[in-house]
Amino acid sequence: MKLTIIGTGYVGLVTGTCFAEVGHQVICVDRDEDKIKLLNSGGMPIYEPGLEELVKKNVDAGRLSFSTCTKEGVEKSDVIFIAVPTPPMPDGSVDLSFIESVAREIAGAMTSYKIIVDKSTVPVKTGDKVSETIKRYCKAKVEFDVASNPEFLREGFAVDDLMHPDRVVIGVKTQRPVQALKEIYAPFEAPIIVTDINSAELIKHAANSFLALKISYINAVSVICEATGANVQEVANGMGMDGRIGRRFLDASLGFGGSCFPKDLSAFIKISEQLGYDFALLKEVQRINHDQMNRFVKKILDTLWVLKDKKIGVLGLAFKQNTDDIRMSPAIDLCLHLQKEGAKLRVHDPKAMEKAKAVLHNVTYVDDMDEVAEGCDALVIATEWPEFKKLDLERVRKSLTHPILFDGRNLFDAKEMESLGFIYKSIGRP
Numbered sequence: 072m073k074l075t076i077i078g079t080g081y082v083g084l085v086t087g088t089c090f091a092e093v094g095h096q097v098i099c100v101d102r103d104e105d106k107i108k109l110l111n112s113g114g115m116p117i118y119e120p121g122l123e124e125l126v127k128k129n130v131d132a133g134r135l136s137f138s139t140c141t142k143e144g145v146e147k148s149d150v151i152f153i154a155v156p157t158p159p160m161p162d163g164s165v166d167l168s169f170i171e172s173v174a175r176e177i178a179g180a181m182t183s184y185k186i187i188v189d190k191s192t193v194p195v196k197t198g199d200k201v202s203e204t205i206k207r208y209c210k211a212k213v214e215f216d217v218a219s220n221p222e223f224l225r226e227g228f229a230v231d232d233l234m235h236p237d238r239v240v241i242g243v244k245t246q247r248p249v250q251a252l253k254e255i256y257a258p259f260e261a262p263i264i265v266t267d268i269n270s271a272e273l274i275k276h277a278a279n280s281f282l283a284l285k286i287s288y289i290n291a292v293s294v295i296c297e298a299t300g301a302n303v304q305e306v307a308n309g310m311g312m313d314g315r316i317g318r319r320f321l322d323a324s325l326g327f328g329g330s331c332f333p334k335d336l337s338a339f340i341k342i343s344e345q346l347g348y349d350f351a352l353l354k355e356v357q358r359i360n361h362d363q364m365n366r367f368v369k370k371i372l373d374t375l376w377v378l379k380d381k382k383i384g385v386l387g388l389a390f391k392q393n394t395d396d397i398r399m400s401p402a403i404d405l406c407l408h409l410q411k412e413g414a415k416l417r418v419h420d421p422k423a424m425e426k427a428k429a430v431l432h433n434v435t436y437v438d439d440m441d442e443v444a445e446g447c448d449a450l451v452i453a454t455e456w457p458e459f460k461k462l463d464l465e466r467v468r469k470s471l472t473h474p475i476l477f478d479g480r481n482l483f484d485a486k487e488m489e490s491l492g493f494i495y496k497s498i499g500r501p
């Protein structure tokens with residue numbers, strides 16, 4: 072099928088590429104000229120495992136192309152996906168101006184029947200607004216259908232998540248676009264849920280909020296573990312073996328971040344408030360997450376006492392492993408806390424250092440992870456990169472002025488670290 076994706080970011084680029092990979096003809100549109108120029112010259116604006124190779128393969132095969140022109144994208148395709156940002160407003164509600172402006176652009180370019188599919192995460196009832204806007208701005212008076220198709224990919228695993236989805240959710244008002252949408256997704260061999268647009272939109276906010284809740288739950292349990300000498304990983308393993316609970320998203324940490332959980336939680340709380348429901352449970356999820364970072368900083372302060380003029384090594388700047396994305400990164404947040412206390416930082420991330428340089432100043436960026444600890448009073452692990460498990464621990468211990476390691480991601484075994492001579496402090500473990 073001929074498909075256009077408007078918005079070539081973390082979602083749009085990966086979605087477009089995976090659609091091309093299964094045989095569709097795809098145009099990825101973005102208004103950012105530099106991004107499209109980079110993609111057209113074989114470059115990659117983001118890091119996502121496996122993506123670069125897949126983009127190249129599909130561009131070479133003639134199935135994937137890039138453009139800055141929405142009109143071209145609309146004219147050449149039958150189905151138009153919207154994957155533009157839906158950032159938070161200061162009060163937590165969603166800024167839908169990107170969606171509104173794309174809806175107008177699509178309307179202005181339509182000369183025949185199109186299916187317009189929203190993939191961005193939006194408040195329930197946004198589909199109605201998109202429909203109204205297209206109707207209002209479409210001069211050609213052609214027919215169209217609007218659908219909702221929320222995306223559930225995780226950054227760092229995006230290609231795999233896209234190619235092997237747990238489920239595909241399609242929200243529609245009438246049955247007319249269903250056959251085409253099912254055809255688009257047929258090659259992925261995933262269960263397809265066809266529902267109404269409001270439910271599809273709600274599934275996305277409810278799912279992300281639930282996942283965030285699961286993390287805050289285990290983080291709250293980690294506080295009880297610390298107070299009692301229990302081990303949060305053992306507790307999570309024991310809980311997770313219950314099929315009704317499941318082990319995933321039960322890793323205690325210094326808190327969750329990223330461009331989605333924090334904003335989607337705020338949005339869902341706000342949407343509920345506007346509908347007359349105080350979603351206090353989700354406010355607690357936010358509070359626990361906020362506390363978790365403060366507790367981690369306190370742990371560092373309790374041990375090192377004063378940070379002024381102390382040198383601290385920080386491993387990890389991205390908001391999670393396998394990505395260069397630093398949006399709402401707990402690791403960056405931690406660095407800023409430590410700087411505020413007067414610490415001098417030496418930092419490393421396998422992929423996120425370039426992006427971090429724009430927001431994290433007056434730190435020493437170190438290319439080799441084994442060199443970060445050099446001359447530091449302590450080392451902190453802030454992102455769960457699997458690479459960090461391969462640290463040269465003997466070298467790290469020797470290069471620290473004091474062998475103290477704060478592990479905000481529970482990457483190592485406490486007993487092993489102590490046997491190697493570290494003072495090792497992690498989350499929710501003795």
Ligand SMILES: NC(=O)C1=CN([C@@H]2O[C@H](COP(=O)(O)OP(=O)(O)OC[C@H]3O[C@@H](n4cnc5c(N)ncnc54)[C@H](O)[C@@H]3O)[C@@H](O)[C@H]2O)C=CC1
Binds near residue numbers: 141
């Ligand atoms: N990042 C993620 O892991 C996931 C994000 N989402 C949702 O997907 C949506 C997009 O998120 P990301 O891909 O992370 O955003 P992003 O910021 O990486 O990419 C969005 C792109 O849209 C472009 N854009 C904005 N207005 C445009 C317009 N009028 N015409 C053409 N291009 C335009 C921007 O230049 C940018 O390149 C958001 O609603 C987000 O909540 C959903 C699932 C996963």
Ligand SMILES: O=C(O)[C@H]1O[C@H](OP(=O)(O)OP(=O)(O)OC[C@H]2O[C@@H](n3ccc(=O)[nH]c3=O)[C@H](O)[C@@H]2O)[C@H](O)[C@@H](O)[C@@H]1O
Binds near residue numbers: 223
């Ligand atoms: O809507 C979105 O944008 C996406 O948001 C999340 O994906 P993502 O933010 O890419 O990454 P996650 O793997 O969910 O991690 C989010 C944060 O939670 C943290 N986390 C995750 C899992 C865990 O057990 N503990 C924990 O602290 C991570 O370190 C990270 O900071 C969801 O997992 C995706 O399904 C969803 O599509």
